[in-house]
Amino acid sequence: EPEVTQTPSHQVTQMGQEVILRCVPISNHLYFYWYRQILGQKVEFLVSFYNNEISEKSEIFDDQFSVERPDGSNFTLKIRSTKLEDSAMYFCASSVWRQGDEQYFGPGTRLTVT
Amino acid sequence: SQQGEEDPQALSIQEGENATMNCSYKTSINNLQWYRQNSGRGLVHLILIRSNEREKHSGRLRVTLDTSKKSSSLLITASRAADTASYFCATAMDSNYQLIWGAGTKLIIKP
Numbered sequence: 490e491p492e493v494t495q496t497p498s499h500q501v502t503q504m505g506q507e508v509i510l511r512c513v514p515i516s517n518h519l520y521f522y523w524y525r526q527i528l529g530q531k532v533e534f535l536v537s538f539y540n541n542e543i544s545e546k547s548e549i550f551d552d553q554f555s556v557e558r559p560d561g562s563n564f565t566l567k568i569r570s571t572k573l574e575d576s577a578m579y580f581c582a583s584s585v586w587r588q589g590d591e592q593y594f595g596p597g598t599r600l601t602v603t
Numbered sequence: 604s605q606q607g608e609e610d611p612q613a614l615s616i617q618e619g620e621n622a623t624m625n626c627s628y629k630t631s632i633n634n635l636q637w638y639r640q641n642s643g644r645g646l647v648h649l650i651l652i653r654s655n656e657r658e659k660h661s662g663r664l665r666v667t668l669d670t671s672k673k674s675s676s677l678l679i680t681a682s683r684a685a686d687t688a689s690y691f692c693a694t695a696m697d698s699n700y701q702l703i704w705g706a707g708t709k710l711i712i713k714p
Contacts, residue, residue: 493645524704532646532691532704545701580645589633589695592702594645 491515493595495581501601502571510566510598512581520584521564522592523556525549525577532580538564571602608705609692615711622679624708626692627672633695635668635675636702640689649677649690654697682712 494513502508514521523535536546538556555567564583568575578599582592609626616622626635634653638646652659652668652675659666665678679686689709693702 531706532693534701534703537701545699578643582646587700589700589702591636591648591651593648594638596645 493581493583493593495579495595495598497598498596499599499601501603504573504602505570508568508571508600510568510579510581510600512564512566512595513562514564514581514583515593516562518583518585518593520544520587520590521558522582522584523566524580524582526580526597527577535566568600571600573602576600576602609690609708611708612706613709613711615713616682618682618684618712618714620682622682622686622710622712624677624690624710626675626677626705628675628692628694628703629673630694631697632670633697633700635666636693636695637664637666637675637677638691638693640691640707642688646691679710682710684712684714686710687712 496511500508521538524532525535526532534547535550536556537544553569557565578597580597581595584590584592609624632654634651636651637649639649640646650659650661650664650666652666654670663680668675689707691704691707693704695702
């Protein structure tokens with residue numbers, strides 16, 4: 490069964506460093522998303538991406554964040570200058586058609602900023 | 604309460620019993636979805652119910668939606684130890700279909 494994959498599973502970085510989190514969505518899906526979940530807290534929407542551009546973004550998704558689909562399969566989230574409060578699980582998801590459809594999640598990347 | 608609030612926050616029951624979790628929301632929605640998250644893992648989609656539906660079943664899962672009360676419930680019948688997980692509701696808003704998530708219910712099934 491097709492699944493969303495994410496790499497790395499765990500990333501440790503120092504404050505101020507840039508990180509790139511990678512995702513491979515399910516191949517026939519059209520919408521891609523990034524969410525984050527601070528330990529023990531609720532899932533927070535960051536951004537949705539469709540047709541090679543951002544379709545929605547939350548107030549969390551400020552200028553420090555960017556997304557890209559550099560080729561036909563990868564979908565990346567870049568954090569330019571990490572802060573301690575960026576430590577969280579980051580989940581990538583994809584859906585077949587529109588945002589409100591069921592979403593398929595990857596296993597997540599645990600980002601630890603020290 | 605915020606959009607997509609679950610209650611209870613935590614629920615501990617014996618294996619074989621039924622588990623009921625509730626979700627309330629505030630704004631008009633297109634659909635409501637339930638997801639499961641095992642500890643430290645990704646989220647798994649369980650069921651989607653549209654705003655014009657009142658009840659939906661999938662295996663041991665039964666979801667109801669009451670749009671007049673802006674609430675939904677997830678019933679897991681004949682619970683198993685493997686059902687131990689956190690359960691989240693997520694509402695797809697009518698305006699932009701963005702999923703808004705609740706804080707989750709942590710379900711523990713005791714063998």
